[in-house]
Amino acid sequence: MxxxxxxxxxxxxLRGASYADVRLVHRIEQSLLVRNGVVQGISQIEDMGFGVRxxxxxxxGFASSARLTLEEAEQVxxxxxxxxxxxxxxxxxxxxxxxxVIQRGTYRTPVQIDPFTVPLxxxxxxxxxxxxxxxxxxxIAATEAxxxxxxxxxxxxxxxxxxxxxxxxESGCGIEALAVGPDEVQRRSYPNSVGRHQMTRGxxxxxxxxxxxxxxxxxxxxxxxxxxxxxxxxxxxxxxxGSQVALQIHESCGHPIELDRVLGTEAAYAGTSxxxxxxxxxxxxxSEVVNITADATLPGGLGTFGWDDEGVPAQRVDxxxxxxxxxxxxxxxxxxxxxxxxxxSPYVTGLSNGTMRASGWNRIPLIRMTNVNLLPGxxxxxxxIADTEExxxxxxxxxxxxxxxxxxxxxxxxxxxxxxxGKLTRMLKNPIYTGITPEFWRSCDAVCNADHWVxxxxxxxxxxxxxQLAHTGHGAAPARFRNVRVFSRK
Amino acid sequence: xxxxxxxxxxxxxxxxxxxxxxTEIVLEAHDSALTRFANNxxxxxxxxxxxxxxxRVVLGKRVGSAIxxxxxxxxxxxxxxxxxxxxxxxxxNPEFPGLPEPQPIQPVAAFDEAVAxxxxxxxxxxxxxxxxxxxxxxxxxxxxLSTGIYELAVANSRxxxxxxxxxxxxxxxVVMRDEGSGYAHRAAWRLADLDVETLGRSAIDKALRxxxxxxxxxxxxxxxxxxxxxxDILSWLGYAGAGALAVQEGRSWMNDRIGRPVMSPLVTIWDxxxxxxxxxxxxxxxxxxxxxxxxxxxxxxxSPVYDxxxxxxxxxxxxxxxxxxxxxxxxxxxxxxxxxxxxxxEATLEEMIRQVDRGLYITRFWYxxxxxxxxxxxxxxxxxxxxxxxxxxxxxPVQNLRFTQGYVPALAQVRAVGKERWVLSEGFGFTCVPAxxxxxxxxxxxxELPGR
Numbered sequence: 038m039x040x041x042x043x044x045x046x047x048x049x050x051l052r053g054a055s056y057a058d059v060r061l062v063h064r065i066e067q068s069l070l071v072r073n074g075v076v077q078g079i080s081q082i083e084d085m086g087f088g089v090r091x092x093x094x095x096x097x098g099f100a101s102s103a104r105l106t107l108e109e110a111e112q113v114x115x116x117x118x119x120x121x122x123x124x125x126x127x128x129x130x131x132x133x134x135x136x137x138v139i140q141r142g143t144y145r146t147p148v149q150i151d152p153f154t155v156p157l158x159x160x161x162x163x164x165x166x167x168x169x170x171x172x173x174x175x176x177i178a179a180t181e182a183x184x185x186x187x188x189x190x191x192x193x194x195x196x197x198x199x200x201x202x203x204x205x206x207e208s209g210c211g212i213e214a215l216a217v218g219p220d221e222v223q224r225r226s227y228p229n230s231v232g233r234h235q236m237t238r239g240x241x242x243x244x245x246x247x248x249x250x251x252x253x254x255x256x257x258x259x260x261x262x263x264x265x266x267x268x269x270x271x272x273x274x275x276x277x278x279g280s281q282v283a284l285q286i287h288e289s290c291g292h293p294i295e296l297d298r299v300l301g302t303e304a305a306y307a308g309t310s311x312x313x314x315x316x317x318x319x320x321x322x323x324s325e326v327v328n329i330t331a332d333a334t335l336p337g338g339l340g341t342f343g344w345d346d347e348g349v350p351a352q353r354v355d356x357x358x359x360x361x362x363x364x365x366x367x368x369x370x371x372x373x374x375x376x377x378x379x380x381x382s383p384y385v386t387g388l389s390n391g392t393m394r395a396s397g398w399n400r401i402p403l404i405r406m407t408n409v410n411l412l413p414g415x416x417x418x419x420x421x422i423a424d425t426e427e428x429x430x431x432x433x434x435x436x437x438x439x440x441x442x443x444x445x446x447x448x449x450x451x452x453x454x455x456x457x458x459g460k461l462t463r464m465l466k467n468p469i470y471t472g473i474t475p476e477f478w479r480s481c482d483a484v485c486n487a488d489h490w491v492x493x494x495x496x497x498x499x500x501x502x503x504x505q506l507a508h509t510g511h512g513a514a515p516a517r518f519r520n521v522r523v524f525s526r527k
Numbered sequence: 528x529x530x531x532x533x534x535x536x537x538x539x540x541x542x543x544x545x546x547x548x549x550t551e552i553v554l555e556a557h558d559s560a561l562t563r564f565a566n567n568x569x570x571x572x573x574x575x576x577x578x579x580x581x582x583r584v585v586l587g588k589r590v591g592s593a594i595x596x597x598x599x600x601x602x603x604x605x606x607x608x609x610x611x612x613x614x615x616x617x618x619x620n621p622e623f624p625g626l627p628e629p630q631p632i633q634p635v636a637a638f639d640e641a642v643a644x645x646x647x648x649x650x651x652x653x654x655x656x657x658x659x660x661x662x663x664x665x666x667x668x669x670x671x672l673s674t675g676i677y678e679l680a681v682a683n684s685r686x687x688x689x690x691x692x693x694x695x696x697x698x699x700x701v702v703m704r705d706e707g708s709g710y711a712h713r714a715a716w717r718l719a720d721l722d723v724e725t726l727g728r729s730a731i732d733k734a735l736r737x738x739x740x741x742x743x744x745x746x747x748x749x750x751x752x753x754x755x756x757x758x759d760i761l762s763w764l765g766y767a768g769a770g771a772l773a774v775q776e777g778r779s780w781m782n783d784r785i786g787r788p789v790m791s792p793l794v795t796i797w798d799x800x801x802x803x804x805x806x807x808x809x810x811x812x813x814x815x816x817x818x819x820x821x822x823x824x825x826x827x828x829x830s831p832v833y834d835x836x837x838x839x840x841x842x843x844x845x846x847x848x849x850x851x852x853x854x855x856x857x858x859x860x861x862x863x864x865x866x867x868x869x870x871x872x873e874a875t876l877e878e879m880i881r882q883v884d885r886g887l888y889i890t891r892f893w894y895x896x897x898x899x900x901x902x903x904x905x906x907x908x909x910x911x912x913x914x915x916x917x918x919x920x921x922x923x924p925v926q927n928l929r930f931t932q933g934y935v936p937a938l939a940q941v942r943a944v945g946k947e948r949w950v951l952s953e954g955f956g957f958t959c960v961p962a963x964x965x966x967x968x969x970x971x972x973x974x975e976l977p978g979r
Contacts, residue, residue: 070855075620078855079613082594083606086577098647099573103596116574123647124562124569127655157616165618179776181859217777222900232856302565304669305701308893399575436896438929440908445929445974447906449898467899469906471929471972502563502671502699503573 048114054091058195062398071164086398095131096124101399134369137197144343146206148239152186170252176260178217185209199348209235216259223262225255235494267525268468275521278432283493283511289474291409293443296371308441322362323478328412329357338408338510339494346402349391366392396505410512414484423459447471467525485514538682547584551683559675562650567658581853588619592853624839635807641718642694645674657727670700681814689814702734709733710911714952740924749886754949762954765864771837772861780903790826791941798864817847834862865956872944879964881919888914902933929972940966
């Protein structure tokens with residue numbers, strides 16, 4: 038494979054590229070899904086190919102192929118250069134990626150038990166046990182239990198002299214129970230909704246999740262929700278469970294700090310951002326208890342790696358410090374654009390903070406969330422509830438929608454409980470809350486402590502054209518927000 | 528492009544290699560390219576050649592699958608071995624009805640040499656014209672233009688062999704100036720049906736008219752929806768409830784509504800994968816010919832779409848709407864209509880606007896998500912052009928609104944249907960949809976940015 042990568046880089050340079058990098062990616066994904074007591078499917082997907090990214094005539098080009106031959110390497114590199122030269126027909130300025138980045142090394146996700154060494158029978162046994170435990174609850178109409186394991190090996194090489202080999206291992210699992218009433222459908226999920234929770238960890242993560250142990254509870258909650266009272270339509274205090282805080286971070290902080298969005302290159306698809314450059318270092322994003330980082334070095338996080346797909350080392354970056362907006366996630370090119378726009382400052386270095394990732398060999402890297410985390414506060418959850426005279430505790434995301442600048446959001450949860458006199462009381466169904474991003478984060482007055490802090494995994498973050506699904510992580514603990522508009526709507 | 532004879536030979540070889548009771552091979556090949564622009568310049572320009580082969584094997588009632596993107600004999604053998612090994616590990620699926628039998632499939636022409644031959648230079652010049660025009664008007668254009676060839680082939684050990692080669696071209700642009708923006712999008716399999724410059728002009732014109740939007744209170748308003756917004760309605764109705772699995776599990780908007788008039792009699796919706804007016808694909812991912820299925824006839828829900836598994840449960844035949852079965856997560860969605868059409872009416876957009884005394888003109892919906900499945904309640908934002916209509920005329924632009932609205936009750940409010948339809952591909956599959964005038968649509972929020 039070394040020869041193929043070198044051939045691609047050489048061919049790109051010979052055809053006029055001033056810079057080129059090549060990524061060879063070999064990915065194996067194993068999926069198991071049990072639905073209503075039946076094994077719906079077990080599949081193993083093997084995907085391998087390479088992508089060549091070049092700068093020629095001052096513009097970007099990218100081409101990719103699954104055909105792993107030396108001739109194809111040359112052709113693909115040539116195609117990338119041809120595409121770059123076509124891009125250059127309408128360029129405004131030459132691409133500037135700053136000083137060379139020369140990195141050599143290897144990285145492997147540390148795992149205790151390689152999930153690919155665990156027999157499928159054992160995996161199925163857990164899924165079937167969890168599924169049976171959910172179906173044993175009267176009133177459950179449909180159940181689902183799934184596991185996903187990924188091994189991605191990739192080599193990155195560039196004309197600047199980088200050569201990086203990485204192996205990323207992911208394990209994910211989840212269960213869902215659906216209860217159907219005469220005029221009502223309710224779903225409960227564990228550990229998280231939309232299929233599963235996922236981390237860069239091994240089989241030990243699956244064992245810790247203990248799907249069968251949680252299955253009866255979530256099935257009972259799904260049935261109980263059918264006859265629960267609807268969430269009232271009011272303005273009140275809200276405590277969000279950790280996984281919902283993670284979703285809130287992802288949508289209302291993670292996306293608007295992607296500098297490519299901010300600079301307009303995602304405008305036609307994902308949108309732009311309200312966190313425009315003049316706000317850097319001056320804008321009060323949240324209250325003083327709000328501290329947010331983008332940290333690709335966090336052990337186990339779904340956005341954890343050794344180097345990004347531009348060969349920049351993984352980093353921990355402050356995004357919001359005591360409520361003040363202080364950082365973006367950047368690439369080599371956007372970091373330079375920001376420097377030209379704002380000039381140097383404690384918040385602007387002109388150097389990438391290592392967040393460029395592609396969903397596969399056939400996609401160009403984009404700025405993607407690494408692990409964007411709300412740092413833990415000081416509260417125990419039971420103390421926080423006891424400290425809340427009146428409010429609503431909501432948990433597990435059910436629906437999410439936010440505008441193209443990431444300001445106006447409306448999120449629904451699977452379940453809620455009313456808080457009265459510092460205690461959780463009646464269960465509430467169809468809870469929804471809505472708000473405006475900075476207003477909401479400024480109303481945050483408490484974050485739970487490290488005992489409640491989990492690095493939630495989001496394996497389905499969409500961005501880019503052609504579409505790319507990224508795997509991102511979000512460290513979060515339950516948090517309290519004041520004066521939130523809540524309601525319920527069928 | 529691999530071509531039918533090469534693919535047939537490859538699949539027949541794979542079928543011969545399989546020791547399973549039944550075997551299915553699905554091959555998807557892409558040769559596609561996309562030129563992306565923003566700030567009136569090209570910033571991404573990419574190309575991809577890829578082929579994916581999915582093997583599904585059956586041992587009794589045990590099913591296993593494996594997928595590879597390598598075309599070598601060794602890789603195929605390995606995929607079959609893996610699928611067989613996975614099948615052996617499974618408990619029997621008593622519901623598995625077996626792979627489908629062969630049925631005659633009429634080919635549909637959907638291949639355009641002009642799309643297949645589109646070069647990076649052609650794409651660059653096409654989007655360059657839009658960028659220059661936007662710049663000359665003080666606006667900033669962003670978007671993407673893609674062209675590609677797609678081949679799908681399905682073969683199974685019962686004798687199914689189905690092959691289709693098609694082309695697709697898609698163009699999307701958002702044009703921004705100051706506070707306002709405009710949008711245009713279209714999909715086509717013929718390049719002649721994709722007029723990039725005219726689409727660009729319409730988005731620029733919308734952006735220029737969408738300046739200094741005035742505040743507006745949330746509430747219930749009559750609305751004229753451009754086809755872009757109607758695309759969202761049809762896509763969600765299809766994805767979240769027009770498949771038989773959703774109905775069988777009781778989570779569909781069609782539950783308890785089939786045969787009852789629940790929408791306006793002006794509403795007729797069907798799925799047709801064979802109509803060349805859309806982006807045709809004459810068979811599904813099990814190699815079953817796609818039937819034209821009427822989902823709503825004159826306001827009355829008729830039938831969801833079926834794949835082999837959901838059809839067997841009800842003792843009927845598949846309508847040819849299976850998604851890829853080899854990925855468990857996709858298979859678990861059940862059958863989904865991907866080629867949705869809405870019957871046109873007789874009104875022009877101007878005539879619809881004239882019928883509104885006080886209401887809103889909506890270009891498109893954005894980031895819509897399902898809040899509740901049984902009424903197909905969605906929440907989302909308006910985007911890229913909302914205008915106040917006063918006494919039958921567009922009066923001025925207004926700020927974006929959040930809505931929370933059941934799409935089934937919304938379609939009960941249809942008062943007029945546009946006579947022109949657009950082919951759009953921003954949702955699940957594609958839709959061919961007109962504009963609509965609705966008596967009432969519920970908006971639940973507005974956006975106000977707090978200061979520093």
